[in-house]
Amino acid sequence: MAGEHVLIVDDEPAIQAALRGVLEDEGYRVTTLGSGADAIHAVGEESPDLVFLDIWMPGLDGLETLAELKRVRPEVPVVMISGHGTIETAVKATKLGAYDFIEKPLSLDKTLLTITRALEHGRLARENAQLRAALSDRSDLIGESAALRRLRQQITMAAPTNGRVLIHGENGSGKELVARAIHAGSARADKPFVEVNCAAIPEELIESELFGHEKGAFTGAVQRRRGRFELANGGTLFLDEIGDMSLKTQAKVLRALEEQAFERVGGRETVRVDVRLIAASNRDLEALIRDGRFREDLYYRLAVIPIEVPPLRDRKEDIPLLVDHFLAVFSAENGRRAKSLSGEALAYFVAYDWPGNVRELRNMVERLVIMSLHDVIGPDDLPAPVRPKEEIVPAEARERSLKEAREHFERAYILAELKAHDWNVTRTAERLGIERSHLYRKIKAYGITSPR
Ligand SMILES: Nc1ncnc2c1ncn2[C@@H]1O[C@H](COP(=O)(O)OP(=O)(O)OP(=O)(O)O)[C@@H](O)[C@H]1O
Ligand SMILES: [Mg+2]
Missing domain, CATH: 3.40.50.2300 (Response regulator)
Known part of the structure; x- marks a missing residue:
């Protein structure tokens, strides 16, 4: 060519x-x-x-x-x-x-x-x-940090059982991906995975969404409709944002779980289904229980296998791998030659705390792939808040002591350099101008683990 x-x-x-x-x-x-x-x-x-x-x-x-x-x-x-x-x-x-x-x-x-x-x-x-x-991109959990390996292990153990799983984690941390991985690893994998976002469906419709309705059950119910429990028959039902469900709906869901059966809204016929339930929430359900906003009995029925998805800031060694992954994904989607991030730009990525977790990082990489003019994305291409332009010290970091701030930066910097040198400790130590043994001690102290 x-x-x-x-x-x-x-x-x-x-x-x-x-x-x-x-x-x-x-x-x-x-x-x-x-x-x-x-x-x-x-x-x-x-x-x-x-x-x-x-x-x-x-x-x-x-x-x-x-x-x-x-x-x-x-x-x-x-x-x-x-x-x-x-x-x-x-x-x-x-x-x-x-x-x-x-x-x-x-x-x-x-x-x-x-x-x-x-x-x-x-x-x-x-x-x-x-x-x-x-x-x-749609199915794999990327990451080799100790926390992510533990998560993967929990998924592997939970998947083949029929146990109900309750996934907790911050926004964008990967709860849905975990739910899909559990389904994919189960005997139900070739049956439907049906998702309900309890926060997105208006209160007056949620019951009909979950259990379906008969013709004429309410104004607008012009024909019988099957609910998500029925649609998920044989497969997995993923109840997302479960903390946003009203007490009334919680009571109905609890009954359906206890009896493995329910009636459609406005119907008398009892419908029996075989559904595995996975629920997720970013809220503190135990606090909601104390406030009387979440049923304790439902909580214990759902949380047979509790899984915690750690926030990205607690597993920063996954950042370089996630960046590489999304660079490849979005370069492919946009028909671009694969772009990369310079070591310095990566250090900013690692230092940033990602309150929106993997979703925020993913969106940032997509934006950079589309908007940056060069094959190698440098620090000047990075927008705030990944690279704060005016405030040299970000607001939340100002609360840190000097020691904490230094350690925070040092950890991020060591990580980025290790990654840039393919996790070769000798070369990284040379590059950083410190003894190899010294670097080893730091790696241990900061809990950094290599992807291999
Ligand atoms: N470990 C990971 N590896 C690769 N992609 C990930 C990982 N974790 C999350 N993602 C991606 O980040 C995005 C957000 O993940 P997901 O929707 O699973 O998060 P969530 O916890 O359900 O978020 P929310 O609470 O906002 O619903 C998705 O595009 C998902 O594919
Ligand atoms: Mg989600």
Whole structure:
């Protein structure tokens, strides 16, 4: 495909010129650079479609450069140019992720063929990664923090049973995703998953929504209608925002659970269903019980298996993974080349507390993918409140002592650097200018866990 961007990295001007000539004649856009360090910098700024990389260069050699390029942009194919190609170097480069080799002196045919293949390979790899991300977006819980692993384990244990599950967690923390995962892991997976948002349905309609109604039950009931309990028969009924249900509806739901049966509104026939119930709330149900606004007996019926979804600020090590995931998802959705976040921008993401949890982070990444002009999203692209423009210290942070503020920042910064160095502690410690053992102690003290 014409117009694709090829980066040539070779310290010999003759090779640069020869390759440039051939490639430009074929309609490619070409950039030439003379050193590995320049190449790493350039690829961090703008992602090329293909890189030609000389193995023997002064300074950073081809293999070192290759390793770094693969870390920054694993999806970009790299073709090594070798002069005195030895088997060992070839094996090493392949292990590091090189796509192919061409040998000096360069043959025109072999070079063109390699380019076509490598570009095709890169395009497929990109498409695959984006498809995978888009597919998994609806069902997978992303994250490798201890808290998320525990959550996943609870889901695995609860899913195959028929036990009622009560999920508690803040707005946007992933309660619905957990409910869907439990359904998907159960024997009911191929039966319906039916959701009712108790907060969104007006009080006078909720009963009919849940249990259905007979023709003529009330004004506007022009024909019999089945409720969500019936629609979920054989499957799972997800009662969302259960804390917003009125006491009257709570009484009806309780009865339906106790008797495994109910009547449609305005009907006499008893309907029996086989439904597994999963409920969720972001409210403190125990406090509602104390205030007399939630029935204790219903609470205990629903909370056979209680699951707590932790807020994102308590599992900050998941932030980099979630960012990568949503970058891939939204780049695919918008037909864009995958964008990435610079290390500094990521540090802002990690430092921010995300009161709207994963949903807020997801929306922020979507906005950045659509609005930012560069492949690499930098700190200047970040809007408030992720990057406060005027207030250097955000209001809620002002309550912190200096020690707390420093620790907060230090943890976020270490996390972002670890992620940027692929969780390699030695390299991260070098980068941060501290001893490896010192970094280990910090990682332990801050409870940071690597995704592996
Ligand atoms: N661990 C996660 N991995 C990937 N995506 C997630 C994760 N947690 C939440 N999401 C995504 O974040 C968004 C909000 O999640 P979800 O709707 O499950 O939250 P919720 O707790 O039900 O929120 P609310 O209380 O506002 O209803 C969804 O788009 C969901 O796919
Ligand atoms: Mg929800």
